[in-house]
Amino acid sequence: MTPKLLPQIKSPHDLHALTDEQLQELTHEIRDELIRVLTTRPAHFASNLGVVELTLALHLTFDFSKNKDRLIWDTGHQIYPQKLITGRYDRFHTIRTKGGLMGFPHPGESEYDLFMTGHAGCSVSTISGLKAGDELMGRADNHAVAVIGDGAFPSGIVFEALNNIGGMNQNTLVVLNDNQMSICPRTGGVGKYLDQCRMTGLYQGGKRRLNQILNNIPLIGEAARSSLEALRDGLKAWLKDGMLFEEFGFRYFGPVDGHDLPALRRILKDLKGQKGPILLHVLTNKGHGVPQAAEDPVTYHTPPVFEQVGPDRAIVALKKSGAKAYTDAISFGLHQAMQDDPKVAVLTAAMCQGNKLEKIREDFPERFFDVGICESHAVAFAGGMAKAGMVPVVDIYSTFLQRSFDQIFQEVCLQNLHVVFCMDRAGLTGPEGPTHHGVFDVPYMRLFPHMVSMAPGDEADAQPMLKFALKHNGPISLRYPKANLEKVERTAPFTPIELGKAEVIEWGEDGCFVAFGTLLSNCVAAAKKLRAEGIQMGVVNARFVKPLDKDTILKAVETLPLVVTVEEGTIEGGFGSAVLEAANAAGLDTRSVVRRGIPDKFIEHGERNELLADCGLSVDDLVELVRSSRTAEVAKCE
Numbered sequence: 226m227t228p229k230l231l232p233q234i235k236s237p238h239d240l241h242a243l244t245d246e247q248l249q250e251l252t253h254e255i256r257d258e259l260i261r262v263l264t265t266r267p268a269h270f271a272s273n274l275g276v277v278e279l280t281l282a283l284h285l286t287f288d289f290s291k292n293k294d295r296l297i298w299d300t301g302h303q304i305y306p307q308k309l310i311t312g313r314y315d316r317f318h319t320i321r322t323k324g325g326l327m328g329f330p331h332p333g334e335s336e337y338d339l340f341m342t343g344h345a346g347c348s349v350s351t352i353s354g355l356k357a358g359d360e361l362m363g364r365a366d367n368h369a370v371a372v373i374g375d376g377a378f379p380s381g382i383v384f385e386a387l388n389n390i391g392g393m394n395q396n397t398l399v400v401l402n403d404n405q406m407s408i409c410p411r412t413g414g415v416g417k418y419l420d421q422c423r424m425t426g427l428y429q430g431g432k433r434r435l436n437q438i439l440n441n442i443p444l445i446g447e448a449a450r451s452s453l454e455a456l457r458d459g460l461k462a463w464l465k466d467g468m469l470f471e472e473f474g475f476r477y478f479g480p481v482d483g484h485d486l487p488a489l490r491r492i493l494k495d496l497k498g499q500k501g502p503i504l505l506h507v508l509t510n511k512g513h514g515v516p517q518a519a520e521d522p523v524t525y526h527t528p529p530v531f532e533q534v535g536p537d538r539a540i541v542a543l544k545k546s547g548a549k550a551y552t553d554a555i556s557f558g559l560h561q562a563m564q565d566d567p568k569v570a571v572l573t574a575a576m577c578q579g580n581k582l583e584k585i586r587e588d589f590p591e592r593f594f595d596v597g598i599c600e601s602h603a604v605a606f607a608g609g610m611a612k613a614g615m616v617p618v619v620d621i622y623s624t625f626l627q628r629s630f631d632q633i634f635q636e637v638c639l640q641n642l643h644v645v646f647c648m649d650r651a652g653l654t655g656p657e658g659p660t661h662h663g664v665f666d667v668p669y670m671r672l673f674p675h676m677v678s679m680a681p682g683d684e685a686d687a688q689p690m691l692k693f694a695l696k697h698n699g700p701i702s703l704r705y706p707k708a709n710l711e712k713v714e715r716t717a718p719f720t721p722i723e724l725g726k727a728e729v730i731e732w733g734e735d736g737c738f739v740a741f742g743t744l745l746s747n748c749v750a751a752a753k754k755l756r757a758e759g760i761q762m763g764v765v766n767a768r769f770v771k772p773l774d775k776d777t778i779l780k781a782v783e784t785l786p787l788v789v790t791v792e793e794g795t796i797e798g799g800f801g802s803a804v805l806e807a808a809n810a811a812g813l814d815t816r817s818v819v820r821r822g823i824p825d826k827f828i829e830h831g832e833r834n835e836l837l838a839d840c841g842l843s844v845d846d847l848v849e850l851v852r853s854s855r856t857a858e859v860a861k862c863e
């Protein structure tokens with residue numbers, strides 16, 4: 226159905242002209258747009274379906290236009306309804322495509338998106354900073370609102386922010402969007418606590434009814450009255466009424482139904498007039514409005530595209546790809562390792578689904594730990610486990626592991642503990658964009674003494690490398706991209722993984738690609754094309770950045786006219802830099818070394834192959850690089 230109202234909403238100010246019935250109709254139109262996107266490409270879905278009413282209620286209550294009230298959505302994956310009502314409806318169909326709208330908040334797109342985010346947990350801190358800044362800048366009347374999900378809420382930084390806001394008695398509204406889900410069902414004590422708060426809400430409603438009953442009981446019912454009173458008092462002692470937040474200095478309101486738009490508007494209007502730190506507990510259903518998504522919010526967090534959407538909005542089928550990814554190879558290898566060795570334990574920070582660990586969670590519940598969105602805690606926890614004699618595997622996306630920089634340093638490397646880091650999504654993550662590209666881990670991992678840092682060149686390397694890591698006695702990491710498995714052609718037999726040893730795929734007298742990671746396949750393809758032109762380019766699968774195979778790689782630098790280092794990570798401080806440092810330390814002339822990787826800028830969203838080409842990392846780019854270096858070399862000699 227073509228929407229009637231949405232095209233007229235150029236800014237949230239236009240919402241005020243709508244009647245309650247029209248607003249209700251608008252919620253359907255917004256959900257239809259979310260469904261429409263999913264018929265063309267994967268995108269964040271269930272979380273967005275769940276916040277439609279909340280988005281409207283917030284924008285109807287406050288004025289979040291430039292330099293007025295402030296709104297931060299934690300993480301930002303649930304920003305789609307906001308995009309639709311803030312002048313981006315016309316471009317909404319481009320979301321998550323190269324050059325199109327981003328799937329997360331983007332200040333370059335709209336004044337309503339204050340921060341570009343995608344990592345969870347920082348909204349309460351930034352809203353508090355915005356409030357403090359506004360007050361100092363003479364805008365003390367601005368309201369400050371953060372919306373944070375129950376999955377993100379247990380992040381340590383949130384509690385740092387609550388502590389600070391409570392201490393300052395700052396006028397801040399934190400809306401806790403509780404849908405009882407992270408990507409997977411949420412884990413941990415805070416979730417249990419929130420469930421008790423839910424019960425309190427039910428109890429409050431029930432208490433009113435119970436009091437009515439008690440008041441209507443005639444005198445002869447005195448015995449019944451006292452047992453009902455005892456029940457009420459017992460329940461009250463057991464139930465929690467937002468006490469946790471009250472202890473932090475917040476006033477707790479709720480829980481309220483997050484899909485009842487008029488009720489939400491009423492309470493927000495009321496809270497807008499109040500001072501001090503306030504926490505509003507809102508209950509929503511992840512996937513609300515689309516039965517399949519509400520029933521299976523894990524799959525529908527970011528589902529594959531829909532095969533068909535019927536008139537009744539039924540999703541007939543999901544298009545699933547049969548291709549295996551690096552994530553599959555690693556999770557399979559981990560499962561086997563856990564079967565073989567009772568000391569192996571696996572840790573995830575709320576990414577059980579993304580890391581494909583469901584089977585491990587099912588088969589080894591006592592050695593599987595989902596610590597929630599708490600990456601720093603996960604790494605320090607792993608340090609403790611390793612000290613106790615276990616072999617913990619920290620399975621975290623490269624970009625999220627940035628949160629644990631200090632724990633990698635202190636709790637793992639400084640203690641020289643055997644913790645294995647599986648860094649998934651290391652490289653360009655495609656439509657997710659700059660918040661999620663895992664392109665900084667090579668520099669941050671290779672910094673610390675003791676750390677061994679590896680990347681499989683292809684499928685053949687992946688599981689042997691994991692096995693090697695599980696046997697190595699010290700901190701060790703492997704990085705692999707969000708990509709399907711590929712196997713490169715080897716003329717010589719596969720060489721086993723050996724500490725600090727590269728694999729020579731082939732040697733060539735005109736130069737050499739030295740690949741760190743799975744762009745090895747592009748290097749092999751480029752070398753093949755160049756050979757057809759008579760240019761003998763060799764290919765080395767570096768496997769290790771730390772320790773670096775100096776024998777092999779420095780021999781190439783010393784003897785060949787051209788060495789191209791290739792990596793799916795930042796050039797600054799990356800693998801190529803490690804080669805240059807080693808060559809320099811060995812007193813070699815490094816002018817033959819050319820580094821290819823991710824340039825020193827944030828890479829926007831698009832398909833991985835499009836982005837690789839933008840960074841000069843496609844097969845054709847590598848071929849062209851070699852051709853032009855040779856032309857320049859010839860020109861120099863003439």
Ligand SMILES: Cc1ncc(C[n+]2csc(CCOP(=O)(O)OP(=O)(O)O)c2C)c(N)n1
Pocket residue numbers: 272275300302303343344345346373374375376377378404406407408511574575576598600625628
């Ligand atoms: C630091 C960090 N770790 C992990 C993630 C991956 N992640 C994105 S959304 C999400 C679940 C968030 O749950 P919640 O805040 O309750 O939002 P919901 O999707 O339920 O609306 C996770 C784990 C992330 N974005 N940032």
Ligand SMILES: CC(=O)[C@@H](O)[C@H](O)COP(=O)(O)O
Pocket residue numbers: 300302343408526527579650654657661707
């Ligand atoms: C918002 C967020 O951080 C996750 O939902 C992430 O986008 C998932 O990425 P994958 O789809 O690669 O697991």
Ligand SMILES: [Mg+2]
Pocket residue numbers: 374375376377402403404405406407
């Ligand atoms: Mg949630």
